[in-house]
Amino acid sequence: MVIYKIQSDIKTIEKNSALYEETNFNSRVEAIDYLEFNIIDRIEGLLQTINPPEKLITLKQDAERVKRQLEDIDNTLFQRLRADIRDGGCTGTALRGRIDEYVGHDGGGGQRHDEIGYDSLDVFINGLLLSQAVPLETKAREPEMVAYQQTPARIIFELVEQAHLRREDVFYDVGSGLGQVPILVHLLTGVAAKGIEFEPVYCDYARACAADLNLSGVEFINTDARTADYSDGTVFFMYTPFAGSILQDVLEKLRRESQKRRIRLFTYGPCTPQVSRQSWLKCLDQNEDHLYKLGIFTSL
């Protein structure tokens, strides 16, 4: 009975011609997830039992083959999009249009905007920008430093929408990880974007991604955020790279910058309440107590 159900699920997915149409990206994400977690993982579980039916091995190979066929469609799509970006033919609204064409306006996942969670938009952005294997960390973090976790892509899009960046702005992602925030902000707006990252292999990864896309307006600096030079920065983003005294030290550096020019700071995650307590910053939205909504602050 179980074998019959698995077999029929694989067949249903394989015979669904809509999944092979390139623009049906969200349906493909669901089908690939289903194959991975409801079929392949399930078969692997069954193979651990006593005397598993031999047929399961063929079914696992079938499921892996169908999954690969669907992934190949996405890989071809991402390679073409990367080539278009490299040639300078797909940035700003053109890129936004291409992403909407595949994922739709709501990210395809119907995620609630006040909780962390990833959706098809993240799968798309990861396919586009994070195509290489993620390297292992090489440096020991201090206890207040936060490990790499990526900002949900819908938050980066919201930031771009809310920030109304001007050509003369310089955007900083403080604690930039694998680099997708500065790269995406630069691609969507054209402004100069920089990432400050403590972990050298993450910085190398981000630089390689920017170089692969021929982007000269994005820079990644491998340093501790406490010692970075922010003298040209006007718009900053932090997805809680650190907490406590490190956060306070970096905010103090930004406060000093704000005495020379107005700066804006966008936050996401548990750092937002500490940022909202800074007397030199004013919150421009209602999200100063929301951990998983975009916090928007301007210097006074």
Ligand SMILES: C[S@@+](CC[C@H](N)C(=O)[O-])C[C@H]1O[C@@H](n2cnc3c(N)ncnc32)[C@H](O)[C@@H]1O
């Ligand atoms: C929560 S992740 C955010 C990553 C990135 N902003 C993104 O959304 O993809 C925090 C990042 O901050 C980095 N980080 C932690 N402490 C740091 C420090 N003192 N200076 C610079 N980067 C730091 C971590 O290595 C990690 O990549």
